[in-house]
Amino acid sequence: LLLGAAAAFAQPAPSARGQSPLGTAGSAPIGAAVGAGAVPRAPGAGELLAPGPASLFATDPNAAPSAPGSSRVETRTLRQLGLRGPMQLRGTTDLQGILFGVRGDEVVTDARLTLQGATSPALIPELSQVAITLNEQFVGVVTPDRARPAFGPLEFPINPVFFADANRLNFRFTGRYAIECNDPLSGLLWSTVSDTSTLALTLERLPIVRDLARLPEPFFDPRLLREPLNLPVVLADPAGNEALRAAAIVSGWFAVQADYRGASFPVSSQIPARGNAVVVSTGVDAIPGLTLPRLEGPTLAIIPNPNDQWGLLLVVAGRSGAEAVTAATVLGVGREALTGELATVQPGAVPARQPYDAPRWVRTERPVRFGELVDPSELQAFGYVPAPINIPFRTAPDLYTWRNRSLASNVAFRSPPGPITDVMVSRLDVSINDIYLRSLPLAQPDDFWLVNWVRQRFTQPERGEERVGLPPYMLFGQNEMQLRFDMRPLHRGDCVAVPGDVRASVDPDSVIDLSDAYRxxxxxxxxxxxxxxxxxxxxxxxxxxxxxxxxxxxxxxxxxxxxxxxxxxxxxxxxxxxxxxxxxxxxxxxxxxxxxxxxxxxxxxxxxxxxxxxxxxxxxxxxxxxxxxxxxxxxxxxxxxxxxxxxxxxxxxxxxxxxxxxxxxxxxxxxxxxxxxxxxxxxxxxxxxxxxxxxxxxxxxxxxxxxxxxxxxxxxxxxxxxxxxxxTLPPHLWPQYYLGGNPWALLGAMFLALLLIAGPLYWLLRRRAHRRLRARTAPN
Structure with a gap:
């Protein structure tokens, strides 16, 4: 669920979560463009749908790294940058985009965006356009042509100064099919940007910096939002248990940095011919072709790859297996004090972990705020039908409640009032792991006048709040709560102006509460x-x-x-x-x-x-x-x-x-x-x-x-x-567990209950009958 790290983004800060709503394809060879030197041209061979990793301008880990100062050209389609299909722009979803990164050891010296797509033939060219921005900087616009709805390939040069570590390439659609009266929900308002459009960057390599303080770079670059980590690990053959334990700690730490991208760790007993790698050495078995620095204890170092002048090796070593484990542990849980090319580290006290206290798991002893799970900027929604707000959270799946009773989530939200949106039909849809739960109305409940009077004076009238039940059987280890605003303008089809800059938000103080569940x-x-x-x-x-x-x-x-x-x-x-x-x-x-x-x-x-x-x-x-x-x-x-x-x-x-x-x-x-x-x-x-x-x-x-x-x-x-x-379960829940999924046990329990009730009752009735008989037969 976390692999899709692209979104449609009017947020002021870049985000790696969320995904723009996408639709069907549309492309054709000719169109019109205005601004930023847009020049129609034919696509070069191999530029469209070029095979390659679904990454963000990352070099092949097995390819020879370029020398500092050298340049390379990298071309990616919008699909390879994160789109799941053609980008569909509508009157109510007018802003969409892509989030991508550029390697930290490279700088952009030239960039060109080549677009294909189509626009509605009903659009008025003078009043309609698709504006393109990079990090809020203007790139160009596409103007529709009624005679030729399909456009492209259109080439837009991009100023390299606009690029940063994380970049937002946004497309904003503005359309009108009538001069005076336009319905924003009309099917005539649409534009499509093909996912076969390409972005070509000329990248120049920066000088290599060997510094432990920069870890995990250059072995892993967190700017590459979709690039899986492939990091070779070099071990002596055979490797002892302590060396393997150190390698597992180092691999785990790098995988934590990679997170949703995924990570793999090819193992070899030889230094790779090119590129970067991790070397784990216990000081007992030598690795062919590698000269280690003098070891005076647990050691972490970054040294050149002897087989590749532009490659680096991260050395995790010690004079014994225990020292190698100590070096790996310092890297994994205490690297904040590391600096320079080589460091001899000292073993420190690693705090003992408590059950269920994993850093990426939500707390279960108290409610957890949405603001703790995502940045508050990611809880904002723009437009009448914006992209969903995603709240990812992780936990252990051993949640148990009485009769699968739902766990609580209080969702508070703010939305435009009635004069702007039709609150009677507008709603906030709530789903968990893509399974629909319920819809929250944006309209305030129409209660008795005294209740309304109290609410207006003692609550926030512009803020709605509802309780949403999360069934425990729908919660897994990795979960995502989706909140989608579906708002409708109050005026449609008439000549009344419809506000365009509509915003809604989910309150960061909304909570997910798993504290009522047993483990x-x-x-x-x-x-x-x-x-x-x-x-x-x-x-x-x-x-x-x-x-x-x-x-x-x-x-x-x-x-x-x-x-x-x-x-x-x-x-x-x-x-x-x-x-x-x-x-x-x-x-x-x-x-x-x-x-x-x-x-x-x-x-x-x-x-x-x-x-x-x-x-x-x-x-x-x-x-x-x-x-x-x-x-x-x-x-x-x-x-x-x-x-x-x-x-x-x-x-x-x-x-x-x-x-x-x-x-x-x-x-x-x-x-x-x-x-x-x-x-x-x-x-x-x-x-x-x-x-x-x-x-x-x-x-x-x-x-x-x-x-x-x-x-x-x-x-x-x-x-x-x-x-x-x-x-563990409290005693009152054991009958539910044993009898809930076992009908034979349930029948046995009913039979035992009948015996326990009927046996004493039968004995009492027999005793009473015996007394009555004795009373009748007794002499007067």
């Missing part, structure tokens, strides 16, 4: 792991988690491990500084932790140990299904839903062909209540494909249950094993 859920549930890393992320530093790796992992297996750790760290916003790493023979050392097992089936013997009592078992290098796992499940031999699920899994596993990838969740056989999640596959490639599916929005939603299998490019989810619970 309790049923596991295994791979959807919880995918969305929030749960249950491993209950402690943000993974103090309750351990990673189990093969005895001698390959570079591909280590890449999968580091990328997975980076994904989990990005979810909570904290590196895994207390993660334990063991090999298969060390399972007993981490029996009291939740386990993340990484490795292909044939190279991870820990899987055979952990799966031995479950329905999915490991035989050699293949997974099999145990159809009868004990007397308690003997009823599955005679059919039923679970037997059908096991048959489906067996059919999937029996299919020959390409490599399989699997994600398996189950309760640890080493300690009750502890969890195990295994990322595995028939080969390392299958395991890597399963990890890629975890980053694919289409595949991600299919990862559920306790067993997800990737075969033939598609993920299928199954529920094959038993369940267990984590968390």
């Amino acid at each position: 309790f859920t049923t596991l295994p549930n791979l959807a919880h792991f995918i969305s929030s890393g749960f249950p491993f992320t209950v402690q943000a530093d993974l103090a309750r988690a351990a990673a189990v790796l093969p005895e001698r992992p390959t570079a591909q297996e280590l890449e999968t491990f580091l990328t997975l750790m980076g994904r989990i760290a990005a979810i909570v916003g904290y590196p895994p500084v207390n993660l334990a790493i063991v090999r298969p023979e060390g399972l007993g050392e981490v029996a009291d932790r939740d386990l993340i097992v990484v490795g292909p089936l044939g190279r991870q013997p820990a899987l055979a140990t952990l799966l031995r009592d479950g329905p999915i078992q490991l035989e050699g290098n293949r997974l099999t299904v145990a159809t009868n796992t004990g007397f308690g499940n003997i009823r599955n031999l005679f059919g039923g839903e679970r037997r059908s699920e096991l048959d489906r899994v067996q059919a999937q596993l029996a299919q020959p062909g390409e490599a399989l990838g699997a994600l398996i969740g189950f309760e640890s056989p080493l300690r009750s209540g502890r969890s195990v999640v295994a990322l595995t596959g028939s080969t390392a490639t299958g395991m890597e494909q399963m990890l890629a599916a975890m980053r694919d929005p289409e595949q991600l939603q299919r990862i559920q249950g306790d067993f997800s299998l990737l075969a033939g490019g598609r993920v299928d989810a199954f529920r094959v094993g038993g369940t267990y619970t984590v968390g």
Whole structure:
């Protein structure tokens, strides 16, 4: 949900959240342009729809970096800059745009915008236009031509002085189809800017600066809003547990910086031939071709890449594995004091994390204001039908309430009064994760006159406030609350002026309140792991988690491990500084932790140990299904839903062909209540494909249950094993939990209740009858 970092922006400050509403395409070869030297020309070969990363003028991480002072030309379509389709400008949505960045080690020396699109043939050319601005600086205008509605390609030179680190390219539509009377909601008022339009920049490389204070630059540039991080990690072969732990901390810290962009960490034992990389050294095993500075303790340094004069290496090193971990921890949680090219750091006290206190998770012990989640400028809306206001928030998904009672969100908003908008039909639509919840009317309720009198004198009449219920079953690890104003002008179709600069806002003091929920859920549930890393992320530093790796992992297996750790760290916003790493023979050392097992089936013997009592078992290098796992499940031999699920899994596993990838969740056989999640596959490639599916929005939603299998490019989810619970509930909620989803238990409870009521009642009635008989037979 956070991957779309572009918006339509009249805000004074740039924002990386939100997305402009988009529509259908429209393009043609000819048009008219005015201002800023617009010159019609034919597009150059390869400029439109040119393949490339959906990034913002970023160099290929595997390409040779240019020397300082050299120039390169980078061309991107508007789709590659963030648009999901052609930009549709309407009378009520007259301002839209794109947010993009430029690398910090490059400067723009020349820029040209080439546009294609179309305008309504009903527009009056003298009174209509599409104005283009960059960071509120004028670039040019497109004037409609009734005879030729389609325009372009039109080229607009842009002054390089206009560019900054974060840039807003805005398009404002002004249209009139009649000289006197215009309905802003008329279908005649429209203009389209094609997403195949291009922006070409000439970029000059700046001199390299080696300074730890500038981290994460130049290894990661936060200005590139859509560029995924691809940072090579160099480790000695073989790498010890402490070196891998240090690499996991460093990878997690860089992934936290990348956040929604995503991050991957290719692993090698050789210095890359070109570009930047991270080197983790314990001072025991030398890395070929690398000369480290003299180590006098835990060390962080930025040195030149010996294979590339323009590349840099971030060295995280120590004379021992423990010192390398200390250096990585200082980088991850205490780098504020770092400066210069080399620093010998001292171990500091890392504060212990408390359960559910991840930096990127909302607090659950108190209401959380919208102003704490987003910048207040992002709560402003412009126009009658503006783009939605998005409130992203993250939490652990183990929220439990009485009978799934909704959690509270008080939404306060301000909007124009009745003389400007038709408040009787205007509304604020509220959704959670793209699921509609309810509409809040902009009109004040028409109550009894005394209630209205009190409201006018003791409340803010221009401010509305409503309570919106958030069903807990709609809340996942990563959530987004969408608020969309839908306002209508009071006067339509007549010759009364309609205000154009209409504004509305959501109050930053609006709150999301999760404090009424208990922390309790049923596991295994791979959807919880995918969305929030749960249950491993209950402690943000993974103090309750351990990673189990093969005895001698390959570079591909280590890449999968580091990328997975980076994904989990990005979810909570904290590196895994207390993660334990063991090999298969060390399972007993981490029996009291939740386990993340990484490795292909044939190279991870820990899987055979952990799966031995479950329905999915490991035989050699293949997974099999145990159809009868004990007397308690003997009823599955005679059919039923679970037997059908096991048959489906067996059919999937029996299919020959390409490599399989699997994600398996189950309760640890080493300690009750502890969890195990295994990322595995028939080969390392299958395991890597399963990890890629975890980053694919289409595949991600299919990862559920306790067993997800990737075969033939598609993920299928199954529920094959038993369940267990984590968390605590007050006593009065236990009957609801046990009886809510178990009709047989409910019938048993009713039968027991009848016995408890009928038994004593029967005894009392029999006793009374016996007394009556004795009274009748007694002598007078």
